Amino acid sequence: MPISHFPRLADLPPYVLGAVDERKTALRAQGEDVFDFGLGNPDHASPPEAVEVLRQSALDASLHRYQPSPGLPELRSAITRWYDRRYGVKLDPATEAVATIGSKEGLGHLLLAVIGAGDVVLAPDPCYPIHRFGVLFAGGHWQPVPTGPGRDALKDLDDAWHAAPRKAKLAIVNFPHNPTSATIDERAMEGIVQWARRRDLWLVSDLAYADLLFDGGRTPSALSVDGARSHVVEFFTTSKSFNMPGWRVGFCVGNAELVGALKRIKGYMDYGIFGPIQRGAAFALDHGDAFAASIRDLYRERAGVLCRGLAAAGWPVDPPLGTMFVWAPLPERFRSLGSVAFAVKLLEEARVAVAPGVAFGPGGEGYLRFGLVEEVPRIEAACRAIARSLLG
Numbered sequence: 001m002p003i004s005h006f007p008r009l010a011d012l013p014p015y016v017l018g019a020v021d022e023r024k025t026a027l028r029a030q031g032e033d034v035f036d037f038g039l040g041n042p043d044h045a046s047p048p049e050a051v052e053v054l055r056q057s058a059l060d061a062s063l064h065r066y067q068p069s070p071g072l073p074e075l076r077s078a079i080t081r082w083y084d085r086r087y088g089v090k091l092d093p094a095t096e097a098v099a100t101i102g103s104k105e106g107l108g109h110l111l112l113a114v115i116g117a118g119d120v121v122l123a124p125d126p127c128y129p130i131h132r133f134g135v136l137f138a139g140g141h142w143q144p145v146p147t148g149p150g151r152d153a154l155k156d157l158d159d160a161w162h163a164a165p166r167k168a169k170l171a172i173v174n175f176p177h178n179p180t181s182a183t184i185d186e187r188a189m190e191g192i193v194q195w196a197r198r199r200d201l202w203l204v205s206d207l208a209y210a211d212l213l214f215d216g217g218r219t220p221s222a223l224s225v226d227g228a229r230s231h232v233v234e235f236f237t238t239s240k241s242f243n244m245p246g247w248r249v250g251f252c253v254g255n256a257e258l259v260g261a262l263k264r265i266k267g268y269m270d271y272g273i274f275g276p277i278q279r280g281a282a283f284a285l286d287h288g289d290a291f292a293a294s295i296r297d298l299y300r301e302r303a304g305v306l307c308r309g310l311a312a313a314g315w316p317v318d319p320p321l322g323t324m325f326v327w328a329p330l331p332e333r334f335r336s337l338g339s340v341a342f343a344v345k346l347l348e349e350a351r352v353a354v355a356p357g358v359a360f361g362p363g364g365e366g367y368l369r370f371g372l373v374e375e376v377p378r379i380e381a382a383c384r385a386i387a388r389s390l391l392g
């Protein structure tokens with residue numbers, strides 16, 4: 001049956017990351033060694049203590065049954081303790097917190113719950129794809145907000161507000177930002193929250209990389225701003241801070257109306273996360289601060305090694321201030337190729353897999369995203385291979 005019979009799929013562009021991944025897989029099947037910087041997929045083990053909690057909990061037969069869709073009470077309590085400890089924000093685990101199957105699922109379902117046909121959503125460009133396609137799946141209008149290092153986030157939001165075809169219903173912000181690694185400070189976050197309140201639109205803050213800020217400071221939470229809960233929810237995930245991507249545990253907290261909307265739609269969509277996984281995630285949230293700090297230091301070291309190696313190859317790239325990515329503008333003499341063709345060049349000539357920037361939206365053209373998921377010796381070897389490709 002032609003794909004045109006599936007209207008939501010017919011409107012999707014080609015999945016650029018999938019095409020690169022297919023070629024990488026084919027090369028590996030031929031016995032080729034590929035340096036893989038393509039996905040933000042943490043490569044180290046999860047916290048061993050959390051794994052032990054999972055292992056022991058798996059022996060509890062009561063946890064083998066369907067679980068409540070909003071999450072076990074003990075997980076939601078751990079979520080609220082994490083916010084209290086980290087930001088001094090006190091949340092009601094019953095009405096202001098809901099567990100999600102990773103933050104991606106939660107973001108997608110929240111948009112499906114609250115966005116109707118033609119509703120305008122201001123969201124980053126470039127962006128984590130669900131920030132854009134979650135809007136489109138819900139029938140809304142994605143209004144791009146240019147996002148990247150050195151930009152004025154509040155001005156960009158307000159400019160997008162004025163450029164939108166109708167009054168926006170919701171805005172999404174993501175700092176530290178995937179893919180560009182842009183960060184903001186507490187004053188900027190306060191300005192964004194108060195702007196959302198003045199404009200009377202919902203604000204969704206994606207805080208997935210909160211623990212991965214390299215300057216030793218604290219990533220600002222939108223919920224720590226006075227009055228935020230009238231308009232704000234925030235998402236977090238255990239995937240990056242605690243090396244738990246396969247566990248698929250995230251959460252949404254904040255405004256009770258939005259949290260309630262997400263709970264309601266999830267009640268129709270899922271039966272909740274496997275109970276032992278929830279217990280392990282709760283342990284990580286309560287006891288994983290030192291582990292998260294070690295992960296931050298790991299990515300900071302890798303980012304430094306990669307940027308120094310690229311500079312030595314004649315490709316100067318600014319080191320990121322956070323996240324687990326390096327956002328690299330294409331070298332001057334290759335910019336006419338575009339991000340997809342240059343990514344293919346690196347894969348074919350250097351056996352280095354990266355994500356083309358355009359995969360994250362029109363604003364990503366002219367860039368590549370490196371995921372910092374290779375060990376230091378392999379990063380150094382990849383940079384030498386890139387140097388040979390650029391000089392060839």
